[in-house]
Amino acid sequence: MKKIINDPATVVTESLRGLEAAHSDLLRVGYDPDHVVRADAPVGGKVAVISGGGSGHEPLHGGFVGTGMLHAAVPGAVFTSPTPDGVQAAISATTGAAGALLIVKNYTGDVLNFETAAELAAAEDLDVRSVVIDDDVAVADSTFTAGRRGVGGTVLLEKLTGAASERGDGLDAVEALARKVIGQVRSIGVALTAPTVPHVGEPSFELAADEIEFGIGIHGEPGRERVKAEPADQLVERLVAAVVDDLPFADGDEVLLFTNSMGGTPLLELYLAHGIAERALAQRGIRVTRRLVGPYITSLEMQGISVTLLRMDDELTELWDAPVCTPALRWGM
Amino acid sequence: MKKIINDPATVVTESLRGLEAAHSDLLRVGYDPDHVVRADAPVGGKVAVISGGGSGHEPLHGGFVGTGMLHAAVPGAVFTSPTPDGVQAAISATTGAAGALLIVKNYTGDVLNFETAAELAAAEDLDVRSVVIDDDVAVADSTFTAGRRGVGGTVLLEKLTGAASERGDGLDAVEALARKVIGQVRSIGVALTAPTVPHVGEPSFELAADEIEFGIGIHGEPGRERVKAEPADQLVERLVAAVVDDLPFADGDEVLLFTNSMGGTPLLELYLAHGIAERALAQRGIRVTRRLVGPYITSLEMQGISVTLLRMDDELTELWDAPVCTPALRWGM
Amino acid sequence: MGCGAADVANLLRAGAATIAEHRVELIDLDRPIGDADHGENLNRGFGFVVSTLDTAVPETPGGVLKLAATTLISKVGGAAGPLYGTAFLRVATTLGDRPDLDASAVVEALRAALAGVVARGKAEVGDATMVDALTPAVAAAEAAENDGIAALLSAAADAADQGAESTEPLIARKGRASYLGERSVGHVDPGARSTALLLRAFAEAAR
């Protein structure tokens, strides 16, 4: 393993120091328990939108802290959900009378740790609600299992709820918006290579030169199936088809298309994939009205991409276009 | 080789189609010869700031086309300087009476191809000037060789000259600014892994598990020396020292620190490195007043980072802070 | 043997030592069907448990276990942190402030641990989780209650070993391995394995 680190045990904290140094105008960082909060937190009268999860998916979540998006982010160890005390610290630093919405990706660890923090916050009479995002169509949707993972849709959800909070929506409205978004966003990913977790030192899985993992998550866990590598046209069509058929998205729908790099895929390839996805949707009569292309929810250095579709309407479009000012997503200000 | 492509021969064009689809509000793309221009080009009365070079360094240059930065970008084949006709097309699409500044990275191929295009433009009575950026301290500075490469400083140069053009500076002023920036910006890079060029299909070089290439360029060319991998603290100190000692940057200087990912390095590691660089500069009494952290000039999926320092003053700070609206760099609008 | 606060602290130290020793094994079990952090997470958490106990050992077994619980909850993270944390917390609550544990208290403690894990994680036997190790361990402990603490813990550890092994042919239905569907077959669940390892360490330390 070659990584630009000193010690696997201190990677996350050291990285947070760099994030803090780079973006002190936008955010500040608290340590042990680690949490990242908006520089101007708590923002009076606004619902605190808070998320978090294991590290290694940067810029998610710390890179989305700032005006118009997250009020706080709670980073765990690499690929490990944070503990409740970090979530509590984030809640304390950001949450006032308007309450807080916790955006939780659907992993057992995230759900349990955020749940505990929410209970502790309720005990302090704070109005804290949680929503669980589970947009990964690669996983069978079942109440008998852990269910679907939260992946690319999380980025869109954080932006949209952050914008709703920013314009002054109350907690009921922000929560309702979140549930609506979760209901109409779907994703799937593919990996060409495996990430290497610092404390492990070896790739999370081995792939032959002609194999890819289809339906991959963002933690180096294997995908649903291992298939032969194929040209981009086929691969992207396969991704788009899986997402479209799930909701399903239909002829005439307006969507936001989010083509995401898992970290190690060059932008050259990512834009190529995005172009194919646009065509695949056009062929189905699905209108792409907004797009996001880049490495926004990653799995360390893993090569691969994911495709996320969100059904749009006027409200979501307005919230998407609203100003945002964070390290990783910025427009309108 | 596993890549998300259809055919190495069409990678660049297909990727441009995706760029165009993703950012039609900011730019448009011309094909064969390929060139990317601002959606609102030609911008009357403003100096056209144009750059280009081999592809595989995205977001450089196409991702920097937009208000406040480049008026046009000319992508060559992967790691191959574009041909003069592409540069000519970019000039034609953007250049009016105010003239154009060509920003050329110092590679023989880039210099020769842009030179030819500039001659052809002069023959059409357009006022076209060129500046050559050569900020890579890894290469010995010599007039008997090809000299130093243009690397990370290019990103800063494009932003600053773009801002000067946007505020209405004339060609003389924009050119003078460019020469000033080139005079006080320095960079160096390190690679942990090699990139794989699509038409080659194998990594550009082989590194043992405990080796890194110090003083690497952005084309998979080997660095100045192959050294043992070392902890981030030492590695980043070594990078900072090489840059600081070259200009040299001195106690009391104000600088912009640009910590760049070569593409495959996770943000987790990049921010960690940035934090170390900040400390290494603080120890020298060098004040970091602006920073840029991210994958902005890359070498496909290569893992590694580069550190760029630009000496700042009020003028440069104002130009840096000026609004910019491109796919990859955006603030203030 | 009776079992006071210092004895319980020693059991926990033995558990921490076992986890440290098997850290890589637990990571490697988590790698093919999860995210390769189980050994790292538990080791980090139990390391903090030990250093906390090194500062001061609370006065009752329940106090020691509560300290372990809160440490695990705030230091492990992931799924295992809340699950083990809740287990220890329930045990602590069950034990209250008794100064000393007998065999029946230990059996009760194990039952409380299982109840805590199930309450939190909603897994059933056969879902390929730590529940598959802990459930037979509780049954074995109940059956061996009359043989004393060391023997009942040893019986529990034996049963947990078998329970952990039993997860290998299963399709996981809870935790991260469940994303894999059929591909989760053929792997021992890391959490079941760590449960078996901890019980074995407790049993040996109790001898």
Add this chain to the structure above:
Amino acid sequence: MGCGAADVANLLRAGAATIAEHRVELIDLDRPIGDADHGENLNRGFGFVVSTLDTAVPETPGGVLKLAATTLISKVGGAAGPLYGTAFLRVATTLGDRPDLDASAVVEALRAALAGVVARGKAEVGDATMVDALTPAVAAAEAAENDGIAALLSAAADAADQGAESTEPLIARKGRASYLGERSVGHVDPGARSTALLLRAFAEAAR
């Protein structure tokens, strides 16, 4: 043999075939000391030269070479594109509209090619570039001028081969390999090699 437009077109076709055949070799020469594109770039450019000639062959040798020059300039890119492009352009200019070339015209053409490369790239013999192949080739061609076109091209190709080999022990001082300093030693320059390959192809096609 005389040498008209059609013959020159055939030389270029032979050159293109050689480059296609040696594409990977030229990439592999460029990999350790450059950016692994020389074979790809030249092959792309000469491929376009051939398809352009397939459409229509200009009437004079100079016309053919000018078409080749402009095609190379607009399709090769990198350093080799302008350098080869300028070489062919100078040759075309030198030849003007003569309908047919004799040996002395071919020698003159080679001289013009070298002058073009040097004017553009400012390299000297010993810098480890295509100039190291082209310079001895011109001298050999001049010496063999009286032996006819095929023989003088053959002598030029021999000299270029040696010139290319001679770059191996050198420290590169121009082009991308110069970034490597000492580390450029021990590698044949790809551009020198492609020059030698092209001259060999021309010589064989002229027989």
